[in-house]
Amino acid sequence: MKILSIETSCDETAISIIEVTGDKSAPSFSILSNIVYSQVELHKEFGGVFPTVAKREHAKNLPIIFTESLKNASILNTGGTTLYREKIKTLLEREQDLIEGMHTIAETIAKPEIDYIAVTTGPGLEPALWVGVNFARALNMIWDIPLVPVNHMEGHALSILLNANDSKIQNVQLSQFEFPALALLISGGHTELVVMNDWMNYKKIGATRDDAVGEAFDKVARLLGLPYPGGVAISKLAEEGEPREDIRLPRPMIDSPNYDFSFSGIKTAVLYLTQALGKIDEQTKKDISKEFEEAVTEVLVKKTLKAVEEFGVRTLIVAGGVSANTHIKNEIEKAISGLNMGIKTFFPTKDLSTDNSLMIAIAGYFGIISGKVSTDPQEIRANSNWSL
Ligand code: KG4
Ligand code: ZN
Secondary structure, eight states: OEEEEEEOSSSEEEEEEEEEESOTTSOEEEEEEEEEEEOHHHHHTTTSOOHHHHHHHHHHHHHHHHHHHHHHTTOOOBOOOSTTHHHHHHHTTTOHHHHHHHHHHHHHBOOOSOSEEEEEEESSOHHHHHHHHHHHHHHHHHHOOOEEEEEHHHHHHHGGGOOTTOOSOEEOOGGGSOSSEEEEEEOSSOEEEEEEEETTEEEEEEEBSSOOHHHHHHHHHHHTTOOSSHHHHHHHHHTTOOOBTTBOOOOTTTTOSSSOBOOHHHHHHHHHHHHHHOSOOHHHHHHHHHHHHHHHHHHHHHHHHHHHHHTTOSEEEEESGGGGOHHHHHHHHHHHHHHTSOOEEEOOOHHHHSSOSHHHHHHHHHHHHTTOOOSOGGGOOOOTTOOO
């Protein structure tokens, strides 16, 4: 089967096409196309993502990326009809920026060989999610291709299954993943610990009570005058930072008797610290970055280990944008191998740690085989708070 996936939950507009063959227990995936268009440059001037700007950009990019994706997958054929002109206008009443592009698709492209369309419906920025959802609905209307809603966090958790840079067929032995598994999902919008007792079976055991860890990286970066998104900039500076007596930050909730997190206090502590230190030279920025990264890492490692032990975890998955952080990755791997319990740890490759649509295609596949295909496109709705 061929699956086309659409991701617009935040500031990346992404579309992928994969082909899946083989048995459910050992599926084979081929990546036919994988396009991520990042809006980061645009949002930089706001120091964060501006939802209405994101929405407009998604609408502008989706039809272009869609056509490019079909071309990449060698399934772009000319054809089409003007039959849906009025219907498209009605369906996309709230997506005016998408109408023209959708008309072009309907009137110039023949129905492609796509079996399912997987679309992120949440969590994320509501206006941004709706563009993707409405685009998917419009495709469904003109070509009658069934839709499958995908949870963005589930996408992150399953992002470890594929290598985006492998153009050959990838055979995935699902039996190599022993359950229970634990997913530490760390991104710009979320920080969650989720126990999986099987594929598609999630139990959230903890989450941040305020800022997500990526958000804390971004906010601290802003305090230090570093560009958005801050994770990459901070981790780079941290490499050359030194421990200092006068630069100490809290490890919030590190010993709390639960799996929740809190990161806004660290950010406030950095603010006070910068005020107390006065003028901040380059080395001080590096030292603060190091201490910040260290504080965050210690909390993540401690809570993860606690959950691993309490739930008898056999497989650890760490995913989301922040999982690209080398220090966090190294410390988690060190701590897990220190347990000597044979726990397997999986991180996504760098380009699948931040937002992408390949992870949505994989999650879509799992949705399809477990009967989550929608029979009524009207029931596919953006749900900005959809929790695993
Ligand atoms: O998963 P993602 O692309 O978007 C959300 O779903 O939120 O994550 C983006 C977040 C940003 O906050 C960014 O600063 C952070 O991931 N990030 C990093 C690194 N690379 C990206 N944080 C720490 N270290 C990194 N190397
Ligand atoms: Zn994400």
